Amino acid sequence: MFIKTNPYDNDSLIKESRGLELLDKYITTAKNCHLNIPHIYSVTKQELTLEKIIHNYSNKTQMEVFGYSLAKLHQLKFNSYGLDYDNFIGLSEQKNIISNNWGDFFFEYRLLFQVEKIENKIIREDFLTILYKQKEKIINFLNTNTDYASIVHGDLWSGNVLFSNKIYLIDPAVYFADREVDIAMTQLFGGFSSEFYKIYSDTLPLSKEYNNKKIIYNTYHYLNHYNLFGLSYLNDCKNGFSFIDKLFT
Template structure:
């Protein structure tokens, strides 16, 4: 590992003495390290069997969020997707929460969502975990969400035998009637795409940073719905978001159908432990 990291940092322009490499906990996909040289400190993610373009697409997502000038992300220093030597070198962000952190997170996420793209989706496939997300650019969010998100998970679930029987029929029924809950006139907001409580951190002066994006353009309520699935966001966060960019009338009716996507992903990745949550949402929409 020393040789790989030394080579990576030299490629990034840091040839100073490598002082320490510390493996850190967190995340089930990559190995993560804090690497300190005589020049500065880095956060490096390593994956020995990374899918093609795995870190390239993460780096692109971070850069797209950065370009909005709305919310902080770690600086992308370098990356490689070479087989057995895939890594992403980032700025090492350090800080502690204060009384303003979650308010700033809500306000700045709202600012990100007020940045509008040209179409829904994304121009190339992305990843959620190591699961490939098919993509494309669509004029209609409804069609994108139905065809590229829910239908893709349905096909995968059929292949791995986790989408069978009544569950399969109910999801197919939901796909055919999705326009009952999702409007067609949705603006394509810039979205992080995988925003749960583990994908934001705190930097200097208590400022929030987004990490590990699975970037797309789409309905901002899709993002908000996922923040409520696994927790990690305070009342202060939601109040600040609402004060900055109030949610639309359709949010409550479509919240569960948006949460369904992420639960389908977890069902396909991790198995039947998420089956009851998927079934509860399908039963909510399909009688």
Template sequence: MPSSTAAGSSALDEALRKRIGRAMGVPVARMDGVSGGCIAQAFHVRLQDGRSVFAKWRADAPPGLFVEEARGLREIAETPGAPKVPEPLYADETLLVLEYLPPGQLDREGWAALGRALAAMHQRTAPRFGFHADNYIGATPQPNPWTEDGITFFAEHRLRHQLRLARDRGLLDGPLVRDLEALIARLPELLPSGEAPALVHGDLWSGNVYAGHGGLGCLVDPAAHYGLRETDLAMTKMFGRLPDAFYRGYEEAWPLPPGAETRVDLLNLYHQLNHLNLFGSAYLGGVVTTVRSYT
């Protein structure tokens, strides 16, 4: 997992050490802060019995943030052939304790194996699209009501949900709202029909792909649900892309429908809108560019 730096000795740190110790039933020997998290503070924790765990803490966490992340991790972990994810050891409203995954490196075969494992995960299905509960994409609420049709699910509970949040916050003007609504109305002609619900990670940018010890490709920080499998592959290309061996491994295991590359930006519009809602107008240009490219 990410590199760590020694945590301070403030009263808050001491209280958190005690909370983690109570959760694990073993006192904390050392707690090091981990860089890179923008949703919660993260720590590499060494327990007095010699074990290491990974902890995430946020005092003002939205309701269910960590409990639902743990639920998603368990769903992935229970899927035959799926990528390795950290086992959730404890979750409450402000604290999540996970199995610690020692870092390593991925070679070409490791990336190909991760692609095949993601394809295996996507082959786990459900009667409908959605999930057992709503969860979060970053810190944004992500609704997951059970829905019969995947395109309807993506339209209503992904794009239109984010559109409404951005409109209500004054981040979208009237003409752009109309253009977005027009694009959403065209989704049945732009996305392949008949796709079965697939268990997806839901937030699969490169930062949530982790090289574990022994060359094992791992996934972290899911926003899991049963959705369109192409959404995971698309997001791996939103901030750069993963090595080609990863995509070859996936295609060898389960080829994507024709034209998948032309749908990448369309599917990533959900994440562009989410970044607009999370971080503000710096992400507006990407939304505008994507909308124009499909209208």
């Protein structure tokens, strides 16, 4: 067994457990999806006890299975975006509501929420100026180029995928979203192999505006990392907002 502890006075482990259960529910529903969730033995605010996964590096076949299976999970269609409870992404609270407007949800509960947490007033105001200047264009762009709501992992970097005799997802920040938030996140810190991206896009093609959406979506993660870890992520945030401003000007 693997025991994950929480030194903070919050319910992040309980929300993590709920996220794993939600992913497991829809992994089971999706056809030919070969993803797995570690078994949950117990959870409290202080401890989450999970099945221990002995993992190693992936091989080409596993990467192909991962790409195909994620696409099959993302093919499931839902009626609305967001989630009916707040959860966490890493150490940060992630705000949620149920929404029928993807662009508005991402603007308000991802980008704006993180910008308003920035302690430095000058930086915060600079980013807010760009956000509000381009608000309607951001929202319309995301709505126009998103077909439906999918269940997403929400924090899908390489450290949250374990390759053993099966492929496991861990540490989710789950919600219902444009599926391409997951693909964008995979490319934030180096990404997966070319086999993963090829079979994913062969199974479920990316939108024609993916490369632009990717930068908008990953600006959320850069903001979160800046708020958590400081200045080393500030230039990434500035580059994201500069891109957004130029894209819609």
